[in-house]
Amino acid sequence: xxxxxxxxxxxxxxxxxxxxxxxxxxxxxxxxxxxxxxxxxxxxxxxxxxxxxxxxxxxxxxxxxxxxxxxxxxxxxxxxxxxxxxxxxxxxxxxxxxxxxxxxxxxxxxxxx
Amino acid sequence: xxxxxxxxxxxxxxxxxxxxxxxxxxxxxxxxxxxxxxxxxxxxxxxxxxxxxxxxxxxxxxxxxxxxxxxxxxxxxxxxxxxxxxxxxxxxxxxxxxxxxxxxxxxxxxxx
Numbered sequence: 001x002x003x004x005x006x007x008x009x010x011x012x013x014x015x016x017x018x019x020x021x022x023x024x025x026x027x028x029x030x031x032x033x034x035x036x037x038x039x040x041x042x043x044x045x046x047x048x049x050x051x052x053x054x055x056x057x058x059x060x061x062x063x064x065x066x067x068x069x070x071x072x073x074x075x076x077x078x079x080x081x082x083x084x085x086x087x088x089x090x091x092x093x094x095x096x097x098x099x100x101x102x103x104x105x106x107x108x109x110x111x112x113x
Numbered sequence: 114x115x116x117x118x119x120x121x122x123x124x125x126x127x128x129x130x131x132x133x134x135x136x137x138x139x140x141x142x143x144x145x146x147x148x149x150x151x152x153x154x155x156x157x158x159x160x161x162x163x164x165x166x167x168x169x170x171x172x173x174x175x176x177x178x179x180x181x182x183x184x185x186x187x188x189x190x191x192x193x194x195x196x197x198x199x200x201x202x203x204x205x206x207x208x209x210x211x212x213x214x215x216x217x218x219x220x221x222x223x224x225x
Contacts, residue, residue: 034213041202043216044156088156092211099144099163099207100215105155105193 001096002028003027006089016069023089023104026070028064029075030102033065035074038106047087048074079111119204119217121153127225134189134220136204144207145187147171147179147216149200156203162187196223209212 006023013019021035032051036044048063050056056063062075072091076083091105115137123223126132136145147159160179168179177188187206191198201221202224205214 032211032213036216041219041221043205043218046213046215047211097162099211100158101155105153 003102004091004104005105010108010110012110012112013079015018015081015111016077017079017111018078018102019041019083019109019111021074021076021087021089021107023072023091024070025072025102026089027091027102028067028070029093030067030091033063035061035063035099036088038088040085044088064069071103081111081113084110088103097099117204117206117217119202119220121220122175122218123221125223128194128196130194131195132191132223133224134191134202134204135188136217137183138187138204138206140206140208140215140217141184142206142208143184144209144214145146145181145206146172147177147187148203148205149173149198150203150219151200159189159202191222194225199224200210200224 004025035048037047038044050063053065053067060077064073086106086108088106090101092101120135139204146161148156148161150156155206157173157178162168162181181187203219204217207214
């Protein structure tokens, strides 16, 4: 079993839809959870950063972490064509390796006008 | 401008040649990282550095060499390039161990 599993998609939705992106993980030591957005031919850009379980909201984006289920989610409300990108989940934590990120393989999202 | 910059953005070379990818950050971050991104594999860590003159291997270090003589620079060298090293290479940095990493825009490297 891979440490982080993420459905690669592709996911195609109409403009204005609510998008749900998810990752599951196996390492219970993970404590820090991130979502990155990556546009074509660009580097990953940090979107959301959360510590431990709970929700965090930033504008149209909401990140949820459920450590008991080892499951994290990113919700995008009122999706826009500019949200079309690959979304990567990442996590870290545990012992002396807090700085090492473990990434999912990314989900390709297309929002159609 | 502040940030993290990679050069060159695109590079084509031949097998057996040495090639160096440059990474420069202006935040004075302690930690710097090199990843490669390939279809089907996602981002994989090649090498990282916790401070100047401190480097360590990541998940896929074979065929790569790094150095870090100055905090702001972290070059990655392919000593004898192979076709399997054709990839997109990303540099990242962070100030503290548990903080998110910030990425450059990558170098697309093709080895013929």
